[in-house]
Amino acid sequence: MLQGVIQKSTLLCLMALCLATAAFGQYNQDFKNRLAPFVTSPQRAVDKMLEMANLKPGETLYDLGCGDGRILIAAAKSYHVKAVGIEISERLVKTAEDNVRSDGLEGQVKIIHGDFMKADLSNADVVTLYLMTAANEKLRPDLEKYLKKDARVVSYDYPIPGWTPVNQEETDPSRYGNRHTIYLYQVPTSFKK
Protein backbone atom coordinates (compact mmCIF):
# COMPACT_ATOMS: atom_id res chain seq x y z
CA MET A 1 0.00 0.00 0.00
CA LEU A 2 2.72 2.49 1.14
CA GLN A 3 4.87 1.38 -1.78
CA GLY A 4 1.98 2.14 -4.17
CA VAL A 5 1.57 5.67 -2.72
CA ILE A 6 5.33 6.32 -3.02
CA GLN A 7 5.36 5.07 -6.63
CA LYS A 8 2.38 7.30 -7.50
CA SER A 9 3.93 10.41 -5.94
CA THR A 10 7.28 9.68 -7.64
CA LEU A 11 5.45 9.45 -10.95
CA LEU A 12 3.64 12.74 -10.31
CA CYS A 13 6.96 14.42 -9.38
CA LEU A 14 8.55 13.13 -12.59
CA MET A 15 5.62 14.40 -14.68
CA ALA A 16 5.82 17.83 -13.03
CA LEU A 17 9.57 17.91 -13.69
CA CYS A 18 9.05 17.02 -17.35
CA LEU A 19 6.42 19.76 -17.76
CA ALA A 20 8.66 22.34 -16.05
CA THR A 21 11.63 21.33 -18.23
CA ALA A 22 9.54 21.60 -21.41
CA ALA A 23 8.20 25.02 -20.38
CA PHE A 24 11.68 26.25 -19.49
CA GLY A 25 13.07 24.83 -22.75
CA GLN A 26 10.47 26.79 -24.76
CA TYR A 27 11.15 29.95 -22.74
CA ASN A 28 14.89 29.53 -23.18
CA GLN A 29 14.51 28.93 -26.93
CA ASP A 30 12.37 32.08 -27.29
CA PHE A 31 14.88 34.10 -25.30
CA LYS A 32 17.94 32.78 -27.15
CA ASN A 33 16.64 33.64 -30.62
CA ARG A 34 15.08 36.96 -29.68
CA LEU A 35 16.77 39.66 -31.79
CA ALA A 36 14.88 42.67 -30.41
CA PRO A 37 12.93 43.46 -27.25
CA PHE A 38 9.18 44.11 -27.30
CA VAL A 39 8.53 47.82 -27.80
CA THR A 40 5.44 48.86 -29.72
CA SER A 41 5.54 51.21 -32.70
CA PRO A 42 3.52 54.31 -31.86
CA GLN A 43 0.34 54.74 -33.92
CA ARG A 44 1.77 57.73 -35.85
CA ALA A 45 4.69 55.49 -36.94
CA VAL A 46 2.37 52.62 -37.91
CA ASP A 47 0.28 55.00 -40.05
CA LYS A 48 3.33 56.46 -41.76
CA MET A 49 4.95 53.05 -42.37
CA LEU A 50 1.80 51.77 -44.07
CA GLU A 51 1.38 54.94 -46.09
CA MET A 52 4.99 54.71 -47.32
CA ALA A 53 4.55 51.00 -48.19
CA ASN A 54 1.96 51.97 -50.82
CA LEU A 55 -0.12 48.84 -50.17
CA LYS A 56 -2.66 47.70 -52.71
CA PRO A 57 -5.75 45.62 -51.84
CA GLY A 58 -5.03 41.90 -52.06
CA GLU A 59 -1.30 42.23 -51.32
CA THR A 60 0.34 40.40 -48.43
CA LEU A 61 2.21 42.15 -45.64
CA TYR A 62 4.55 40.41 -43.20
CA ASP A 63 5.49 42.00 -39.87
CA LEU A 64 8.63 40.26 -38.60
CA GLY A 65 8.39 40.31 -34.80
CA CYS A 66 4.74 41.37 -34.78
CA GLY A 67 4.42 41.99 -31.03
CA ASP A 68 0.77 42.68 -30.19
CA GLY A 69 -0.23 42.66 -33.88
CA ARG A 70 -0.93 46.39 -34.24
CA ILE A 71 0.73 46.81 -37.67
CA LEU A 72 -1.09 43.76 -39.05
CA ILE A 73 -4.44 44.96 -37.76
CA ALA A 74 -4.00 48.50 -39.10
CA ALA A 75 -2.91 47.14 -42.51
CA ALA A 76 -5.84 44.72 -42.76
CA LYS A 77 -8.37 47.36 -41.69
CA SER A 78 -7.17 50.34 -43.72
CA TYR A 79 -5.66 48.73 -46.82
CA HIS A 80 -7.64 45.47 -47.18
CA VAL A 81 -4.52 43.35 -47.43
CA LYS A 82 -3.68 39.94 -46.00
CA ALA A 83 -1.30 40.26 -43.06
CA VAL A 84 1.02 37.69 -41.51
CA GLY A 85 2.88 38.23 -38.26
CA ILE A 86 5.77 36.12 -37.00
CA GLU A 87 6.46 36.40 -33.29
CA ILE A 88 8.81 34.43 -31.06
CA SER A 89 7.13 35.18 -27.75
CA GLU A 90 4.30 32.77 -26.96
CA ARG A 91 2.71 35.36 -24.66
CA LEU A 92 2.71 38.03 -27.41
CA VAL A 93 1.31 35.55 -29.94
CA LYS A 94 -1.69 35.05 -27.63
CA THR A 95 -2.10 38.81 -27.18
CA ALA A 96 -1.92 39.41 -30.95
CA GLU A 97 -4.42 36.59 -31.61
CA ASP A 98 -6.82 38.06 -29.04
CA ASN A 99 -6.50 41.50 -30.66
CA VAL A 100 -7.11 40.08 -34.13
CA ARG A 101 -10.15 38.16 -32.86
CA SER A 102 -11.66 41.17 -31.11
CA ASP A 103 -11.42 43.14 -34.38
CA GLY A 104 -13.01 40.23 -36.29
CA LEU A 105 -10.01 39.97 -38.63
CA GLU A 106 -9.28 36.22 -38.35
CA GLY A 107 -9.93 35.78 -42.10
CA GLN A 108 -7.32 38.37 -43.04
CA VAL A 109 -4.63 38.19 -40.36
CA LYS A 110 -2.54 35.18 -39.40
CA ILE A 111 -0.10 35.02 -36.49
CA ILE A 112 2.71 32.48 -36.61
CA HIS A 113 4.53 31.52 -33.42
CA GLY A 114 8.14 31.16 -34.53
CA ASP A 115 11.50 32.62 -35.41
CA PHE A 116 11.43 34.97 -38.39
CA MET A 117 15.01 33.88 -39.22
CA LYS A 118 13.52 30.53 -40.25
CA ALA A 119 10.63 31.92 -42.29
CA ASP A 120 9.98 31.67 -46.02
CA LEU A 121 9.16 35.24 -47.07
CA SER A 122 8.59 34.59 -50.77
CA ASN A 123 4.89 35.38 -50.41
CA ALA A 124 5.44 38.89 -49.06
CA ASP A 125 4.71 42.05 -51.04
CA VAL A 126 5.62 44.21 -48.06
CA VAL A 127 7.72 43.45 -44.98
CA THR A 128 7.61 45.73 -41.96
CA LEU A 129 10.38 45.82 -39.37
CA TYR A 130 10.85 47.42 -36.00
CA LEU A 131 13.93 45.58 -34.84
CA MET A 132 17.48 46.87 -34.40
CA THR A 133 20.27 47.59 -36.88
CA ALA A 134 22.15 44.37 -35.97
CA ALA A 135 18.97 42.31 -36.38
CA ASN A 136 18.28 43.95 -39.76
CA GLU A 137 21.81 43.09 -40.83
CA LYS A 138 21.33 39.47 -39.81
CA LEU A 139 18.03 39.32 -41.67
CA ARG A 140 19.29 40.99 -44.87
CA PRO A 141 20.51 37.77 -46.63
CA ASP A 142 17.07 36.19 -46.12
CA LEU A 143 15.35 39.29 -47.48
CA GLU A 144 17.64 39.18 -50.52
CA LYS A 145 17.03 35.46 -50.95
CA TYR A 146 13.24 35.38 -50.58
CA LEU A 147 11.71 38.69 -51.57
CA LYS A 148 10.17 39.00 -55.01
CA LYS A 149 10.89 41.82 -57.44
CA ASP A 150 9.19 45.07 -56.42
CA ALA A 151 8.56 43.90 -52.83
CA ARG A 152 8.99 46.71 -50.31
CA VAL A 153 10.58 46.67 -46.88
CA VAL A 154 9.67 49.40 -44.42
CA SER A 155 11.83 49.74 -41.33
CA TYR A 156 11.01 51.98 -38.40
CA ASP A 157 13.90 53.73 -36.67
CA TYR A 158 16.67 51.37 -37.82
CA PRO A 159 18.19 51.18 -41.32
CA ILE A 160 19.22 47.98 -43.08
CA PRO A 161 23.03 48.12 -43.33
CA GLY A 162 24.28 47.68 -46.89
CA TRP A 163 21.00 48.68 -48.55
CA THR A 164 20.00 52.06 -49.95
CA PRO A 165 16.54 53.39 -49.13
CA VAL A 166 14.39 54.60 -52.02
CA ASN A 167 12.70 56.99 -49.60
CA GLN A 168 13.01 58.02 -45.96
CA GLU A 169 10.69 60.18 -43.93
CA GLU A 170 10.35 61.45 -40.39
CA THR A 171 7.38 60.63 -38.18
CA ASP A 172 5.27 63.45 -36.75
CA PRO A 173 6.77 64.58 -33.43
CA SER A 174 5.88 62.78 -30.21
CA ARG A 175 4.54 64.84 -27.31
CA TYR A 176 8.17 65.37 -26.27
CA GLY A 177 9.04 66.61 -29.77
CA ASN A 178 10.99 63.46 -30.82
CA ARG A 179 10.87 62.40 -34.43
CA HIS A 180 11.97 59.04 -35.81
CA THR A 181 13.03 58.00 -39.29
CA ILE A 182 11.20 55.44 -41.40
CA TYR A 183 13.19 53.82 -44.21
CA LEU A 184 11.57 52.45 -47.36
CA TYR A 185 13.46 49.87 -49.45
CA GLN A 186 12.48 48.28 -52.73
CA VAL A 187 13.63 45.00 -54.29
CA PRO A 188 16.06 44.89 -56.08
CA THR A 189 16.85 48.64 -56.44
CA SER A 190 17.83 48.95 -52.78
CA PHE A 191 20.31 46.05 -52.82
CA LYS A 192 23.05 48.36 -54.09
CA LYS A 193 24.90 50.46 -51.55
Ligand SMILES: C[S@@+](CC[C@H](N)C(=O)[O-])C[C@H]1O[C@@H](n2cnc3c(N)ncnc32)[C@H](O)[C@@H]1O
Ligand atom coordinates in the same frame (compact mmCIF):
# COMPACT_ATOMS: atom_id res chain seq x y z
C1 LIG B 1 10.40 46.24 -31.18
S1 LIG B 1 9.19 44.94 -31.15
C2 LIG B 1 8.15 45.40 -32.51
C3 LIG B 1 6.70 44.93 -32.36
C4 LIG B 1 5.78 45.33 -33.53
N1 LIG B 1 6.35 44.93 -34.80
C5 LIG B 1 5.53 46.81 -33.53
O1 LIG B 1 6.15 47.49 -34.38
O2 LIG B 1 4.77 47.29 -32.67
C6 LIG B 1 10.15 43.55 -31.77
C7 LIG B 1 9.42 42.23 -31.67
O3 LIG B 1 10.20 41.23 -32.33
C8 LIG B 1 10.05 40.01 -31.62
N2 LIG B 1 11.20 39.15 -32.01
C9 LIG B 1 12.50 39.34 -31.70
N3 LIG B 1 13.27 38.38 -32.26
C10 LIG B 1 12.42 37.57 -32.95
C11 LIG B 1 12.62 36.42 -33.78
N4 LIG B 1 13.84 35.90 -33.98
N5 LIG B 1 11.53 35.84 -34.37
C12 LIG B 1 10.28 36.36 -34.17
N6 LIG B 1 10.04 37.45 -33.38
C13 LIG B 1 11.10 38.07 -32.80
C14 LIG B 1 10.05 40.45 -30.16
O4 LIG B 1 9.50 39.46 -29.33
C15 LIG B 1 9.19 41.73 -30.25
O5 LIG B 1 7.84 41.46 -30.08
